[in-house]
Amino acid sequence: MKYTGLHQQIQRNNTNSFLLLIAFPALLLGMFYIIIYFIARGNGSENPDDSYPGSLDHNSMFLSVVPFILIAVGIWFLIAWAGHAAFIRLATGAKPLDRKENKRVYNLVENLCISKGMKMPKINIIEDDSLNAFASGIDEKSYSVTLSKGIIDKLNDEELEGVIAHELSHIRNRDVRVLIISIIFVGIFAFLAEMAFRSLRFAGRGKKDSKGGGAIILIAIVVTAIAYLISVLLRFGISRRREYLADAGAADMTKKPYALASALKKIATDPYIEAVENRDVAQLFIDNPQVSHRKSGSWDNLFATHPPIEKRIELLEQFSPL
């Protein structure tokens, strides 16, 4: 695998994330369109006297529902937007890092920020022995870098600097914002999928006589499940590409790609590196973190949020120190 130019990669990523952010609402609307289409057809077959052709019927029905869908999604989105920082803190048990308590980490972050002329993010710490770090936030006020106690204690200064630079690159490249937006959208799909499954159970018990209703719910489930799967794939597409870019950004910041490579080697020995990220993703699913958590757990085995660590190390070692 070859290293491509940084600016070119940033540009490509920005275009892609913009397209993906359009793709999420489009996917949602498409999903509702298909469901409404089947509902309209179901009703049409029950009333043969109806003189309107089915196509006109489901189109107007769809158009009358669209504003409500968009408003509901908007409200959901605003709540998640405002509350995501608190959700992440709650989910990960992170607490703000005190400058006096840990001057070493504070100075590393501050110096890196100064050298790139960026505003310093908040620093959080998780009391956990595993090696973890992640960046979050959507604007200058909420950007934060969270480090586990394990990563602070087990890495030396150069390695820790590399890891922090990696997280700062996520912030600089606006990855964190895109990621959180996409997490919110995936959460909406997860919620809808959950609703569909519940209504199936409910329908199974309630009205066995209505065959058409059951079929519609089944279709709804299939469509929601497919939409959910697509949304999850889109999200992982976003995050995986961005890891390489953040590695490149970190190498550019510290001029010490080998330090980040050796940090990654150490991190790879701890299987829980992804744990925090999954938990925080799960928590962002606002409604039902438990079910979403179970699901995201199994999805994650198939679609890891990060590319294989060996590949990243290999790429980092291709950098020549400047």
Add this chain to the structure above:
Amino acid sequence: MPFIIFLVVIVIIVLWMVSLYNRLVSLRNRRQNAFADIDVQLRQRHDLVPQLVETVKGYAGHERGVLTQVTEARSAAMAAKTIDDKIAAEQQLTSALQGLRVQVEAYPDLKANQNFLQLQEELSDIENKLAASRRFFNGATTEYNNAVETFPSNLIANNFGFKREIMFDLGTEARTRMEEPPTIKF
């Protein structure tokens, strides 16, 4: 018809020149803003130097030469107004402080002084930050200089008085030292 085409071409060229000019201006402003970051660290260093000098005086009062050098370099640095002057004066102060570091090596009592140790730690912290902000400043300067010297923006730069600006270097000898994290030994 040819006249319209001619007009359109002229307008496009003018718009293009305007955008080149604006880019040069914003790059120059960015360099100046970057220097503001450096200035913060420099001012902190200026505040720290008198305390350091006082502490050293108590233990190594007869090292007058070095101490005066540091004090004078500090006043000169504080008096400097333009970016270029400041860079030159601060380079003097940096090398004076380095001279002081070498001199105080001979005073074990001083090196054990709690107050002195704390000052030394603060100074090393400031110099780390200074190195970081200098990196940002030099990056901004390089970008500006590239725009001034490369085609086609150099055409605009030459006509509107954009000149190549200097970097904040520490001279070649100090530069190799800066590559490593500055460990300060007194």
